[in-house]
Amino acid sequence: MTTNISIFDTTLRDGTQGEGISLSADDKLKIAQKLDALGVHYIEGGNPGSNSKDIEFFQRIKAFNLSAKITAFGSTRRKNSLAEQDASLVRIAESGVPAATLVGKSWDFHVHTALQTTLEENLSMIYDSVAFLKHNGMEALFDAEHFFDGYKNNPEYAIAVLKKAQEAGANWLVLCDTNGGTLPGEIHDIVTRVRQELIAPIGIHTHNDCELAVANSLAAIQAGARQVQGTINGYGERCGNANLCSIIPNLQIKMNYNVLPEDKLRTLTGTARYVSEIANVHMPVGQAYVGNAAFAHKGGIHVSAIMKDSKTYEHIKPELVGNKQRILVSELAGQSNIISKAQELGLDVNANNEKTKLIMDQIKELEHQGYQFEGADASLELLLREAFGGESKELFKVESFKMLVEKTNGQMISEAIVKINVDGQQVYTAAEGNGPVNALDNALRKALVQFYPKIENIHLSDYKVRVIDEKDATAAKVRVLIESTGLDNTWSTVGVSNNVIEASWEALVDSIRYALLNMVKIDSAHADPQDRIGLVNH
Incomplete structure (x- = not known):
């Protein structure tokens, strides 16, 4: 008993x-x-x-x-x-x-x-x-x-x-x-x-x-x-x-x-993350059973083995506690990591695909420059979809952006001016924010919301800046990681540059592109084919 x-x-x-x-x-x-x-x-x-x-x-x-x-x-x-x-x-x-x-x-x-x-x-x-x-x-x-x-x-x-x-x-x-x-x-x-x-x-x-x-x-x-x-x-x-x-x-x-009960146990990860969100305390990624990295695999040999049988490097099935297996892609990744990640996204790829080697070399070069895709799954997904012929439709094109920062009456004011193109229609808009990144975010959303109203449901939930080459002091490269939330999901994107505004902009644009891509997939599953995926307000 x-x-x-x-x-x-x-x-x-x-x-x-x-x-x-x-x-x-x-x-x-x-x-x-x-x-x-x-x-x-x-x-x-x-x-x-x-x-x-x-x-x-x-x-x-x-x-x-x-x-x-x-x-x-x-x-x-x-x-x-x-x-x-x-x-x-x-x-x-x-x-x-x-x-x-x-x-x-x-x-x-x-x-x-x-x-x-x-x-x-x-x-x-x-x-x-x-x-x-x-x-x-x-x-x-x-x-x-x-x-x-x-x-x-x-x-x-x-x-x-x-x-x-x-x-x-x-x-x-x-x-x-x-x-x-x-x-x-x-x-x-x-x-x-x-x-x-x-x-x-x-x-x-x-x-x-x-x-x-x-x-x-x-x-x-x-x-x-x-x-x-x-x-x-x-x-x-x-x-x-x-x-x-x-x-x-x-x-x-x-x-x-x-x-x-077993069905209750499968809600454990969701419960842990919900409590973390309400308490406004970030969970350690390596927390046992429920952490984001609890069933994450990075080494190429490990990934090759778990593709054959997950028991090779997982002590339980992550679904038992409501978690999921994750394949990380980085400069340490082997071909198996790329194939597994692409297949997870429904992309047609195999070990004999020349594109696999090319994208692997590209990822390694980008990480050498300072990018870090294991902490930016959304940027990685966009990269793989572009390489392997996934949804490649360009939902908007950035033509230019400009930043103005002014201190007046003891207060710092940031204003961003953004010019984008959606289906041949040019939009030019400006917005203020409590900082440069917030201003850019506000301006980009303001430009896009008339085409994609659901973008109002997306918000930036975390922003991190990491200096890559400390010895270069103020001229050093920085890596910006942006975490966004919406669509009952959370995703992260990355940008790298010697200019923190440019790195932030790159991560921000990736975040918006990823959100719109997922909105397209969600609406396409439910909308009339003649309706432009229910996103655009004509």
């Missing part, structure tokens, strides 16, 4: 304690719905009375009728007081959610130093607080803070803390590696001993200060824990919390535990 593992997501509480992460009430509601669609079992929303955002979240979340249990967070009652008179506990009980997590001290050092109370009073605080939640009909999860440090220092007291929470009726006893300093072997041994002395089910909550949060969580599950607490993308204080995006597939695919 397959063992069930409960997933407790604390992205909305512990995750927001990460540096640079701030979520509004609307953000938290959006993420909660996405987490519920993923299939996690608990969603910890925060403390119902700690701030206005959390208060609003708990008020509004009731209307969504989510399947996951929305969970409130709080601490045990204050020392030398009554639980029923503790304002934080009362707000939790009145929040209307079915479950709550209470954090309490399990390390005697913390009891004496942080709480400045007796070991006996701390046990009473834990018992009274958990019993208060149970009396109010709530599911109670007890987070034993600093448990592993406490156990190593005074195992008898750490166990006494858990037994007191169990006696009060706690549904889950969650062992926390709060400082993130425990090793997987220690976690396994301690969880094993704890299970021998307790009846209530055990959970694990780890932090990543030694880059071991995922490994520690898996070790705890192997030792008998049945709940994992963590965050999407590992967001959290200091070095972060345990990353559920690695834990969930490791448990389900590698260790054969029952965690999520």
Whole structure:
């Protein structure tokens, strides 16, 4: 019989304690719905009375009728007081959610130093607080803070803390590696001993200060824990919390535990990227399972092998977690990379095609000049389509552009003047922006929107400049990478020049060309053949 593992997501509480992460009430509601669609079992929303955002979240979340249990967070009652008179506990009980997590001290050092109370009073605080939640009909999860440090220092007291929470009726006893300093072997041994002395089910909550949060969580599950607490993308204080995006597939695919339905698991990558977008934090490309490069292949020998069987260089099928295989093309690429990438685009190409060698040489020369196509898939696609006879129709032609930059009344003003040609019709337009690139972007869109109205749905989402030859100082070549978003997609383009404006313009034009090409393909699939692909406004 397959063992069930409960997933407790604390992205909305512990995750927001990460540096640079701030979520509004609307953000938290959006993420909660996405987490519920993923299939996690608990969603910890925060403390119902700690701030206005959390208060609003708990008020509004009731209307969504989510399947996951929305969970409130709080601490045990204050020392030398009554639980029923503790304002934080009362707000939790009145929040209307079915479950709550209470954090309490399990390390005697913390009891004496942080709480400045007796070991006996701390046990009473834990018992009274958990019993208060149970009396109010709530599911109670007890987070034993600093448990592993406490156990190593005074195992008898750490166990006494858990037994007191169990006696009060706690549904889950969650062992926390709060400082993130425990090793997987220690976690396994301690969880094993704890299970021998307790009846209530055990959970694990780890932090990543030694880059071991995922490994520690898996070790705890192997030792008998049945709940994992963590965050999407590992967001959290200091070095972060345990990353559920690695834990969930490791448990389900590698260790054969029952965690999520298979169709839910396939939404993992989309969930991770959605949360990253809402949190406004870029995901590391090499993040396991869900990163953009998790199943990317660059070396020619690797690509040649995976074209025969993907198992040669992939530990799982990327589709299992909603990701996809990517073939990178660069100066290291072999013929197999070019063929695979072109075939992925539906282009007719094979190993005997002379164009394959020519385009490979061209890519290597361009990368020698400073281009980098592994980070600019859209520019690469345009290059391959031109080489192998894909959609080559020129949707617009740039005749010229001009930049004016002026400082007036202490403000910098940028103005771009663009001249383009669409189907023989010349358009001359100007636009201002908060910088040269923004002005060029605005002017180009202004010129094109009358022909391609859907271009209004495209926007520039990221802009990076990299100096290629630092030794040349201000005369050095620069590489500009532009990321654009729209059409339910994100793509990147590249430009290189000694002039940052020219490099930016090159990347910008590629981005617009790629967007229009995909609009053409989308509209062509649905429009009347006599209608000019539904894009042009005549």
